[in-house]
Amino acid sequence: MNPSDAFRLAWESLFFECPNVFYVLPISSGSINQVFKVESSDGLFVMKLNAITLYPKLFSSEAKGLEVIWETKTFSCSEVIGVCELKSHQVLILNYIQS
Secondary structure (H helix, E strand, O other), X not given: OOHHHHHHHHHHHHHOOOOOEEEEEEEOOOOOOEEEEEEEOOEEEEEEEEEOOOOOOXXXXXXXXXXXXXXXXXXXXXXXXXXXXXXXXXEEEEEOOOO
């Protein structure tokens, strides 16, 4: 799936609005997910994308763990913006932390 389309569809599903996507750049990651830096009219984000049939509910589980860590405020962690399941892919959107 085209990453720009995946971001737009996920954002629409989560927030009922269609963002303008200015750019989508791949970020190095592990071997099971595609990861992208996304700049949109709503800000900078990290989007993780993978096939829903290969790893069902992976991002839902990851989001729950990240939310627990984020809420502790003990160290810097990306805030979960949303998790979405599209027809053939799942999407995890996180806020982008500048390094």
